[in-house]
Amino acid sequence: MPEVVCDECKKPITKKDDLVVRSQFHGFSFKKFHKGCYKDPYKGSAVFSIGSFLYGYGRPVNSKETTIRRIAASMALVILGLFILSIAKTFAMTLFAVLVIILSPLILLTKRAYVYLKYERPLD
Numbered sequence: 001m002p003e004v005v006c007d008e009c010k011k012p013i014t015k016k017d018d019l020v021v022r023s024q025f026h027g028f029s030f031k032k033f034h035k036g037c038y039k040d041p042y043k044g045s046a047v048f049s050i051g052s053f054l055y056g057y058g059r060p061v062n063s064k065e066t067t068i069r070r071i072a073a074s075m076a077l078v079i080l081g082l083f084i085l086s087i088a089k090t091f092a093m094t095l096f097a098v099l100v101i102i103l104s105p106l107i108l109l110t111k112r113a114y115v116y117l118k119y120e121r122p123l124d
């Protein structure tokens, strides 16, 4: 069983409920914390991050709030894609719309699934 170690205190995290996973940048790089060791990087910050607001960029990946944001963002993009598809007159526009419909949920939800499989499931 792979051990999940807190990036703040360097001690192992043993309970799923005690785990906070925060994504680094937009890729598949994550920091893991105990609930008590985690500090919200946006707390008290006046910087408004659209990415953070829309799909939880920089926020804990494994929180219910972020999951809901990601699902909502996916659905909004699928609806946008369907709208583009309905007005598409060229092959390029149709292709673009189809890519938006397929890739938006895939990209937004793959990260969530990855965190679940890699860090949360082993602690169950």
Ligand SMILES: [Zn+2]
Binding pocket: 006, 007, 008, 009, 010, 011, 033, 034, 037
């Ligand atoms: Zn810790």
